[in-house]
Amino acid sequence: MMKEGAAIAQLEGGSQRNAISREAEAILLIPEEAYERFGKRVSELQEALQREFYVKDPKLRLEWSREEAWFGESDYRQKMKPESAVKVIQAIALMPDGVHTMSAEMKGLVESSSNLGLLKTLGDTVYFETEVRSAVKSQRAVLMDKFEILAEVLGASCKSFEAYPEWPFNPNSKLRALFERVYEQRFGEKARIVSCHAGIECGMLIEKIEGLDAISIGPQLFDVHNPNEHLSIPSVMKTWAFLLEVLKSMK
Template identity: 40%
Template structure:
């Protein structure tokens, strides 16, 4: 369909996606993209609000004939997950994304693409820039920090809005209408480190887990993909059981809402044990490759000598508690919905492990579509931390989005889809955090749906979006806006 980026930029959605891809916009680094949106609105004489959280609200009056139609809130988020492979040279704080086309898919080069949720921003800008698209009064809100804390949506002032209809564009499956999502919370367990001097006769090695598929910790949690932090914990437990060794550092994963693909530990061992440990590495490679042959065929564990950053290592007590944390902190599906077949109800992801000068930090993302179950899982995390003598912080709590069987906007989107395509639209719920739940809590009576094009491997360097699906979803979106005059 499109053979090069210049040709693709002829479509308004991809033109603006290309423009925002030049602007670094990782979570908590949104000032530049937020200011860009403000300038965009000002240059078109649109009403615009930029709040302290850097959320941007842009308002556009109805086109002729739609003045009496109800105001529609269109919503997405400006931040993206910044993931790359360890050997990729890319500065997410300063460098633009390097887009590329493969077949009918759009990728970045060895980094996440940011289609989640740059597509929503591109839809919004293309809509606001057009003068030939019929639509009701629009209130477009683009939020910050969705990928980390949802603090942007949580900080939005509901008094800025008149609309009672919300169209969220943060879904990832074309032809499917999202009407419900899970709530979530971030849990950080901190283990104080007691340091001691390493033995003089030990050598330093790095144990590394690589080659995992990763993925979104909500959308992909049911794929049973390997978690590098959990795999590392299993190996380290076996290592310290059979050999006299010490640990200096544990690192794994980059984002709490991404299933970690890589992890490593720096270990001090006796030179006489190197050969036997290399044999054990071979055994664990076979174990992991057998267990994960379908989900993560590229998984590997390696063992290589390295330089030491210091002669200090974890005390035995700290080492045992760190490994116990890796083993005991839950990961994966915790429960399936009994009401919607195939839907994950509750899960947790041990997404990030880091070592500082004073503590080992374990970050988990807990999700559930049932508030009481989410609370139970937090209690479980607190209990594990208490048993291991760790501190714990719970934050970034956001609400679930309950299913509304009487939703009028759901009915509108279903009717529009059947009219346009001659077939029924699939209505779905998702095990991921969608900002609709936050806005529904803030604006009484708000009626919401979420749509989006086909995206693949989000939150990983293999993230890509279907070009035909993006265009199809855009046209369906505009068709539904046009239909609002007769529906309401």
């Protein structure tokens, strides 16, 4: 929690609510006598986090700098009240983030999750934007309940919008069987069928069209939903050729 004399003035992080945040920053007001202790604490925290995440995030780092010119009297009045700062810290600590449940049908497949993608300070309000994903409607509802309860406990508000409908795995998909057959004929090898944890348009179409059978195909993607996202151009051409063969077989 905030130590006596310290205050939060601004918090910012992330670029899109459906992307993994790469960086975040905070503007803090630190008493002069605590300045050296603060710097030492940041260094200790960075060392601890680097030991913890040396495999998952080997480039992790914490940076801090002294911005004396920022401390004008008018800016200083914008600091959060201590009770508000405590609630913001509690929200960050308790907010559901990451994997919530794993699929019982498909080993290794995430079933539901949430991702804190955006954190921003606008005027006297701190906004959190989270993307909730689930292949099961009831689990999505559980996650939403958690956010609403947390907001109620902290005296905040919670709103949902742009919900993606679930898209459960269909073990008897005739369309998938067709794609598998054409793939083996075209490329001389069996297709590798995988399920991924993502919100895409197929679920929206299935919700609107009763009995619709759908699968999703695409090129090789890397570092999806983070600022380093990119794709393989040769795989785009392969996907295009594959799709043409499937359409010919349907005809």
